[in-house]
Amino acid sequence: MTAAAPARPAGRLLARLRERALRLGLLPPRVTDATLPPEVARRLATFLEAGMHGAMGWLARTPEIRSDPSRLWPEARSALLTGISYAPPADPLPELAARDRGYISVYARNRDYHDLLKGRLKELAGLLAGATGEAVKVFVDTAPVMEKPLAQRAGLGWQGKHTNLVSRTHGSWLFLGVILTTAELPRDPGERDHCGSCRRCLDICPTGAFPAPYRLDARRCISYLTIEHPGPIPRALRPLLGNRIYGCDDCLAVCPWNKFAAAAREIGFAARPELVRPPLADLARLDDPGFRRLFAGSPIKRIGRDRFLRNVLVAIGNSGEPGLSGVVEERLVDPSPLVRGAAVWALGRLAEPSRFASARARFAPAETDPEVRSEWAAAHK
Ligand code: B12
Ligand code: SF4
Ligand code: SF4
Numbered sequence: 001m002t003a004a005a006p007a008r009p010a011g012r013l014l015a016r017l018r019e020r021a022l023r024l025g026l027l028p029p030r031v032t033d034a035t036l037p038p039e040v041a042r043r044l045a046t047f048l049e050a051g052m053h054g055a056m057g058w059l060a061r062t063p064e065i066r067s068d069p070s071r072l073w074p075e076a077r078s079a080l081l082t083g084i085s086y087a088p089p090a091d092p093l094p095e096l097a098a099r100d101r102g103y104i105s106v107y108a109r110n111r112d113y114h115d116l117l118k119g120r121l122k123e124l125a126g127l128l129a130g131a132t133g134e135a136v137k138v139f140v141d142t143a144p145v146m147e148k149p150l151a152q153r154a155g156l157g158w159q160g161k162h163t164n165l166v167s168r169t170h171g172s173w174l175f176l177g178v179i180l181t182t183a184e185l186p187r188d189p190g191e192r193d194h195c196g197s198c199r200r201c202l203d204i205c206p207t208g209a210f211p212a213p214y215r216l217d218a219r220r221c222i223s224y225l226t227i228e229h230p231g232p233i234p235r236a237l238r239p240l241l242g243n244r245i246y247g248c249d250d251c252l253a254v255c256p257w258n259k260f261a262a263a264a265r266e267i268g269f270a271a272r273p274e275l276v277r278p279p280l281a282d283l284a285r286l287d288d289p290g291f292r293r294l295f296a297g298s299p300i301k302r303i304g305r306d307r308f309l310r311n312v313l314v315a316i317g318n319s320g321e322p323g324l325s326g327v328v329e330e331r332l333v334d335p336s337p338l339v340r341g342a343a344v345w346a347l348g349r350l351a352e353p354s355r356f357a358s359a360r361a362r363f364a365p366a367e368t369d370p371e372v373r374s375e376w377a378a379a380h381k
Contacts, residue, residue, distance in 0.1 A: 032154035034076035041067035066144035081154035087173035101277035105247025109271035134183035161213040162201035162251040171258030201251035222248035317346030337369035348379030
C-alpha cells in the first residue's frame, strides 16, 4: 500500500495515529525498530531444534526471516505495534467444572480476530501511508513475524513466564497486530519484565507444558493439541485435556495483571451464548454442514469438523458421565478415522466393561484403519 503526500512532523502524525487507533478500539500504537535483537533468533532456534513446535512445520520454515523483520522486508525502517483487548467480563475458569459441557477458549467465542484486527490495522496503515507517502504492510499472525518480542520492544507489554505478552493495563487478554513501514519514526521505550517471583501460570498448566519459565513446549500445550495437532492426540495427554475442546486459557486467566483489565468493549469478541458451556452431546452429533453453520465467521471453522469432533470425544471420555456412552457409540461408524479412533478411546473410558466388549465385538473386526485398530487394541476392558 503506498500513497504520495507531503511528510508531516512525526509527533503530530503519531498523535493522529493514536487517536484513530483509539476510535477503532485498538491500543495506541507504539513504535520500534523493524529488527529484533540476536537473542530472539537464538531462542527460536533452541525451540525449533528441540522439536517443540511439533507439527507446526511452517514455524521452522524460514527462522532467519521470522526472527528478523528486516529480512522479510529490507526496506522497512519502523514497526508499529498495537493490539486489541478480548478480556472476558469474568474469570472463565470456573466453567471448566461443568464436565458434560465443552470449554471453548475465550478468544474463539465469536468472530475470528485475524479478520477483525486486520481490517482495522489496514485503516490505520492507510492513514500512515497517506500522511507520509511511505509504504506500509500489516500483519496479524499470518506472516513469519515474531509479534510478541516486537511488542515488548515497542513497550506494549512484556513476555510473561507463560510466553505471551502481558500489559500493565490489559493483562494477558490481548491480540497483537504489526504495521511495518518504510517511514522512519521516533521510537518508544520498551517494557521490562514485571513477573517478579510470581509463577501462577507455570503452576496451573494442566499438561506441564513449560519446561522452564518463559519457555513453552507446544507439543504439550492444549492450545496446540486441540487446534494445530493434526492426528490423534497422544494417549498420555488425553486425560489432562479435561473438557477443553478448543484452545486453553488457564495460564492467561490466572495472571494477576488481569485485575487491571476492563472487559473488552469490542462487540465482535462478546461471547456467543451457544459457545459458552455447549453440551458435549450436541457437539458430538455435528455433521459437516452443521459444523460449518455453527462456526461460520469463527476461528474454530479453520480446524474442520473432524478435528473438532476428535476434541469433543476426548472431552466426553474425560467427563466421567457413562450416560454419554450412547452418543459415543454413534461415532464408532463415523466416516472419519480420526473421529472413530477418539470414539473408541472415549467409550473405553466411560462404558461398562460388558457394553464396551460388545461394541468391540461388533465394530473392531471390520475396522480397516490402522490407527483405529490400534485404539481398539489399546482400550482395556
Ligand atoms: C505458534 C503460535 C502458537 C503456538 C506456540 C505458542 C508459543 N508460545 O510459541 C500455540 C499453538 C501453542 C499457541 C497457543 C496460543 N496462542 Co499463539 N501464536 C503463535 C504464533 C503464530 C507464533 C509464536 C512464536 O513465534 N513462537 C515461537 C516461540 C519460540 O517464540 P516466543 O513464544 O516468542 O518465545 C519466546 C520466549 O520463549 C522467549 N524465551 C525463551 N527462552 C527464554 C529465556 C528467558 C530468560 C527469557 C526472558 C525469555 C525466553 O524468547 C522466545 C523468543 O522471543 C503467534 C503469532 C506471531 N506471528 O507471532 C501467535 C500468538 C503468540 N498466539 C496468541 C494467542 C492468543 C495464543 C493462545 C492464548 C490461544 C489460546 N487461548 O489457546 C495460546 C497461548 C499458549 C501459550 N502459553 O503460549 C497471541 C498472543 C497475544 C499475546 N498477548 O501475547 C499471538 C501473538 C497471536 C496474535 N496476533 O495475537 N500459539
Ligand atoms: S494454554 Fe493451557 S496447556 Fe497451554 S501452556 Fe497455557 S495452561 Fe498450559
Ligand atoms: S501469571 Fe505471573 S508469572 Fe505468569 S505471566 Fe502473569 S505475572 Fe508473569
